[in-house]
Amino acid sequence: MRHGETLFNRLGKVQGWCDTPLTSQGISDLKKTAEALADVHFDNMYSSDLKRAIDTVHLIKDGNRVSQIGKIKKFPEFREVFYGSFEGSEIDHIWKATSRTAGIRETSDVTEIINTIGIYKFREVVKKADPRHLAENTEELNLRMARAIDRLKAATQREKRVLLVSHGDFIKTLGIKYWEQSDGLHDIPFPTNGSVTRGVLTDSGKFEIVDYNCPPEEFEA
Template sequence: MATEVYLVRHGETMFNQLNKVQGWADSPLTVKGINDLKVTAANLSQVHFDKMYSSDLKRAIDTVHLIADTNEVSEIGKIKKLPAFREVFFGTFEGDDIDETWRKVAKAGGMKPTSDVVKIIQTLGIHDFREATKKADPRHLAEDAEALDDRMDQAISQLAQETKGLGRVLVVSHGDFIKTLGIKYWDQASGDHDIPFPDNGSVTRGIIDDNGKFRIINYGVKNTDIPNL
């Protein structure tokens, strides 16, 4: 039996609002973040889920509980935390100014310093962007491409085991992690090339087939467009 997976990006946080790097570091949802999530939750309120999950970071946990509390057709029970669905880890850059961080990453990648992360990724490719991030990190703790790919495989494998025999589940995760899943598992993505960053509260829909293989069908659907899924 195939399992339908709704991957939701958490709501806007204080670090999002302050333009700070936010991977494994955490910050609370903003008022805007909560209000945007109410739209997401309302548009998912009549969608039946057999189970709901989240990463183990508080912004994801708060998001999944808001969605679960609004859903009118599901009896979720205990919501399990899946640490493998955490955001990408940015090492020493956690909590730093985003623009300054990307300038350092661009320089480490052999580019003229720029805060335009889209340009950096388009120039280097996502693999070398991850390598440049780790190189630029003074302690070299940031996740590189291989470590992140291994964690994505672990996340999907664990989810396939967790959801065997279930029809539809929801997982709250994070923007860069969902985007990197999209690059790997979305048919419309092309290899190492960049794809748009998913909005806070957006839904990415995928399928885990009977063999445990995962593919993404709809990527980064805005919260207002959820009824069209």
């Protein structure tokens, strides 16, 4: 599940590993999400280690009527994508800088950029466009996603259904790689705040996303 709306979401600023609080609108929306999931049983709940995700998972936990959830475990591996020195910048700025670095028409439309140069080159170009070259590239992000899935598998050996709160671009990147409807090359819709993406993780460690960016009311107990 993606966290609720934050201050930087509202202001249109880049928010990767930097963190801003949930807005009043974000909290209000999450209370509706919590009510939609109130009668869905979860064996456990997890989140990334960023506060916006932690606050979100606690709102969902507090609203659930049928699950017995103890202390929330935080996984740094499920943090948002890291944007390096672009953190806190205007979102339009990072994508215009990326398109210029890629040598294509300057645009703030990230879908156009990805579909023009491909998702793998896109991550490399973002890192190159970052003045300090700290932003995560494809290899770094793929390795972190693999670690995240391995960490989740180890933690959920005895669990059947869990909820994990993560972040928009991280969930989207998982979707590009693991969603059955993605070709693995082009862009897919960005998850909305509070949306649910359902994945299946087998005992052998195979991971597949079967439902992507869905409103929580679509999920039944």
